Amino acid sequence: MFKTETLIAFALVAKHRSFTLAANAQGQTPMAMSKQVSQLEKRLAEPLFERSTRKIRLTQFGAEFLIRVHKILEQHDAIEHWLESRQGEFSGTLSLVTQSTQTFDETVFPWLAEFHQCYPNIELIFEVQENIIDINNNPYDIYWGIEEYLGMQHPALKRRSLWKxxxxxxxxxxxxxxxxxxxxxxxxxxxxxxxxxxxxxxxxxxxxxxxxxxxxxxxxxxxxxxxxxxxxxxxxxxxxxxxxxxxxxxxxxxxxxxxxxxxxxxxxxxxxxxEIYIYYHQVKLEQPKVRAFIDFFLSKRKYW
Missing domain, CATH: 3.40.190.10 (Periplasmic binding protein-like II)
Structure with missing residues (x-):
């Protein structure tokens, strides 16, 4: 079995393209982060990164392995949040992306204070990505306000209509x-x-x-x-x-x-x-933080 901590270390280095930035995000030293990745490469018998003095980048094998690691970590998070939900807790970090800041301005930001009052332990991260979104390399929890092309590219995603x-x-x-x-x-x-x-x-x-x-x-x-x-x-x-x-x-x-x-x-x-949609991942154990966000903001549609 792979240790969850090791997989998280690998995913962070892949995200930041830097052992130092990944270590800062995880509260570890760059040496400790590098050691975990090296142990993982030894276990896999294949390099995950191409390293140079100036930058690192994923190998082809590393990119394919990362897709599978994200799925494993999503399942791990789902189990943790399911356990939290049994105790009536809604917590964790929820990441959202849209292709236009206007989408957030009109449909989310006016009600953030109310949402935070209801769910004070959910940390929200909002990002805008104006080019084509690849959900395998950009693993957000919610894809907000993305038009129909995302559903055609990734039919496994669930979606709800926001407005026309x-x-x-x-x-x-x-x-x-x-x-x-x-x-x-x-x-x-x-x-x-x-x-x-x-x-x-x-x-x-x-x-x-x-x-x-x-x-x-x-x-x-x-x-x-x-x-x-x-x-x-x-x-x-x-x-x-x-x-x-x-x-x-x-x-x-x-x-x-x-x-x-x-x-x-x-x-x-x-x-x-x-038509504008909200997309989210189809999983057996839906994260309470995701469901809380979707239900709350869909209830606000009449004000948009």
Whole structure:
């Protein structure tokens, strides 16, 4: 059997890419952390890391082993939290990730004080990752506000619908003065857009082909996209650099519309079925901290 402490040491070194940072996180010395990893490599008869004077990185075997280690540690945590739940305790560290800070701003942060009052022993860690999320190498407890692509990539995840939103199209008055205001999607062929580099395809503007449609499946047109960015699309649009897709309820969009720095385009053809989900791992023993968080914030949906 592998010792849990040794597996945790390996996972921390893999996460931080540093024995020193991993040791600090675990309250140990770098030498002790290195010794545990070396003993594990000896047991496995294969190196887990490629070491140099400047950095370390996982070997291919190490990366494959890490996936299995995360699953073992998740089961270990689940047993501990199950035992805690039998005593009516909700504690531990809960890590969440989303692709946009706005998701947290609108759906979590306003009620954090109330949640903390209910569950004072749950420590929350919020992270934002704007590129594609790989759940094997980024093992969070909850993936919050991630759209449907994550469920298609990882069908073993459980999910709950958070809310549905309208995905609009916006541009600056200067841009429309230069390129013209399209009246139908067919008139978009000479236009350009500001896109997200991780979209697939990365130069697709989401727009229904039929006016006032409530369709569930997205339509899109392919446009030139001279500017691709993971953040700040609305700011670039204000500068007249192209059309953008954005959620209608986005606070930045509301502000730019109010000040006439952006205007809506092709409103009859906007996609109205953009659905946001909460994803979490499907396990036999669900961690009480996860269930407490999900139940609490799903009860707040009516305020979003």
């Amino acid at each position: 939103a309208q995905l609009g199209i916006f541009a600056s008055p200067d841009y429309l003065a230069k390129f013209g205001t399209p009246k139908t999607p067919d008139e978009l062929k000479d236009h350009q857009m500001i896109s997200h580099p991780h979209s697939d395809p990365s130069n697709a503007l989401i727009v229904n082909k039929v006016a006032n449609s409530q369709q569930r499946e997205m339509d899109f047109v392919i446009l030139d996209a001279p500017m691709k960015t993971v953040a700040g699309q609305s700011k670039f649009a204000v500068q007249g650099l192209g059309l953008i897709n954005a959620l209608v309820d986005n606070d930045d969009i509301k502000d730019y519309l109010a000040t006439h720095q952006l205007v809506p385009v092709l409103q009859k053809y906007w996609y109205s079925s953009a």
